[in-house]
Amino acid sequence: MGNRKPIIELIGLGKTFENNNNKVTALKGIDLKIYEGEIFGIIGLSGAGKSTLVRCINYLEKPTEGTVVFNGIDLSKVSKHELLKIRQSMGMIFQQFNLLMQRTVLQNVCFPLEIAGVSKKEAKKRAIELLEIVGLSDKANSYPAKLSGGQKQRVAIARALATKPKVLLCDEATSALDPTTTRSILKLLNEINQKLGITIIVITHEMSVIEEICHRVAIIDHSNIAEIGDVDEVFMKPKSKIAKKLIFPGANHIEIFEGKDKLRIIFDGRTSLEPVIANMILECKAPVNILFADTNDIYGKAYGQMIIQLPDDEMGKKRIFAYLEANKIPHEEVI
Numbered sequence: 335m336g337n338r339k340p341i342i343e344l345i346g347l348g349k350t351f352e353n354n355n356n357k358v359t360a361l362k363g364i365d366l367k368i369y370e371g372e373i374f375g376i377i378g379l380s381g382a383g384k385s386t387l388v389r390c391i392n393y394l395e396k397p398t399e400g401t402v403v404f405n406g407i408d409l410s411k412v413s414k415h416e417l418l419k420i421r422q423s424m425g426m427i428f429q430q431f432n433l434l435m436q437r438t439v440l441q442n443v444c445f446p447l448e449i450a451g452v453s454k455k456e457a458k459k460r461a462i463e464l465l466e467i468v469g470l471s472d473k474a475n476s477y478p479a480k481l482s483g484g485q486k487q488r489v490a491i492a493r494a495l496a497t498k499p500k501v502l503l504c505d506e507a508t509s510a511l512d513p514t515t516t517r518s519i520l521k522l523l524n525e526i527n528q529k530l531g532i533t534i535i536v537i538t539h540e541m542s543v544i545e546e547i548c549h550r551v552a553i554i555d556h557s558n559i560a561e562i563g564d565v566d567e568v569f570m571k572p573k574s575k576i577a578k579k580l581i582f583p584g585a586n587h588i589e590i591f592e593g594k595d596k597l598r599i600i601f602d603g604r605t606s607l608e609p610v611i612a613n614m615i616l617e618c619k620a621p622v623n624i625l626f627a628d629t630n631d632i633y634g635k636a637y638g639q640m641i642i643q644l645p646d647d648e649m650g651k652k653r654i655f656a657y658l659e660a661n662k663i664p665h666e667e668v669i
């Protein structure tokens with residue numbers, strides 16, 4: 335990230351909920367820096383702590399441990415009034431859109447501006463501009479009930495941008511949408527990031543969403559960050575168990591081959607599928623058993639993974655490792 339400035343910094347962040355003598359630790363020891371202008375993904379299974387994390391970032395939820403620094407300001411040190419002002423710099427969109435059903439599209443977008451004390455005339459002018467950005471100028475006077483899910487999310491995005499935020503928090507924003515609408519919303523978020531320079535934080539349980547628009551990703555598992563890095567790097571070489579589970583969901587059944595020596599060969603676009611395995615078998619003179627394969631051919635380049643069972647003899651194994659090393663083919667033992 336070079337000399338880029340963190341817009342959000344979480345230091346030793348923790349959150350424990352206490353209800354009726356019952357304690358639930360939703361987050362613990364979270365250290366994270368999100369830089370200005372990036373699209374940062376936060377992914378994890380249900381209950382991992384994603385929503386709590388995003389609610390701690392804008393202090394809708396007060397952390398029980400650690401610090402949230404937004405744009406250089408420690409949020410635990412500011413007054414209620416200052417916090418409300420700071421929240422205007424953090425727009426948020428949700429899975430269920432949360433629009434005001436009794437108000438028109440235009441009135442929905444004007445709403446946060448009215449709360450911020452902007453005059454009706456100014457608010458209307460800005461709302462019209464925003465509806466143009468999200469491609470909904472023709473729906474200004476419609477009511478949300480008349481809109482599709484994708485259109486509702488566009489209104490929610492326009493509303494979230496009304497107060498000119500520095501950061502847009504997206505909590506499962508595409509989870510209620512079909513794949514085509516999801517792609518169009520992600521495209522819009524990408525344009526907003528590029529054209530307006532807004533930092534975007536995407537909370538999701540879908541790897542495809544991360545892959546589509548995020549620059550970096552943090553994987554949350556059982557209240558902790560299990561892995562963090564550039565999306566390409568994490569996808570090509572997931573290190574943690576949870577990352578492998580999310581990235582290679584179909585490969586989970588290979589555990590039934592417990593006790594056998596297994597090797598994951600990663601196709602990272604540099605290698606084409608056929609020659610790698612065929613040449614390896616020919617050159618190493620070692621038969622291998624393919625246990626699992628999940629590869630895609632994109633413009634003649636192979637992406638994905640293959641899990642093979644290594645031969646029993648040590649020499650055969652060594653030849654395979656030497657072949658993969660010599661040909662710079664990414665691989666790792668599967669434990």
Ligand SMILES: Nc1ncnc2c1ncn2[C@@H]1O[C@H](COP(=O)(O)OP(=O)(O)OP(=O)(O)O)[C@@H](O)[C@H]1O
Pocket residue numbers: 351352353358359360378379380381382383384385386387539
């Ligand atoms: N207000 C609350 N009171 C008590 N426990 C809570 C509260 N909010 C969240 N939790 C608990 O904290 C843990 C993390 O929840 P959180 O909603 O952050 O997870 P998540 O990753 O967003 O899950 P999902 O994708 O299902 O929404 C869960 O065990 C949840 O039950």
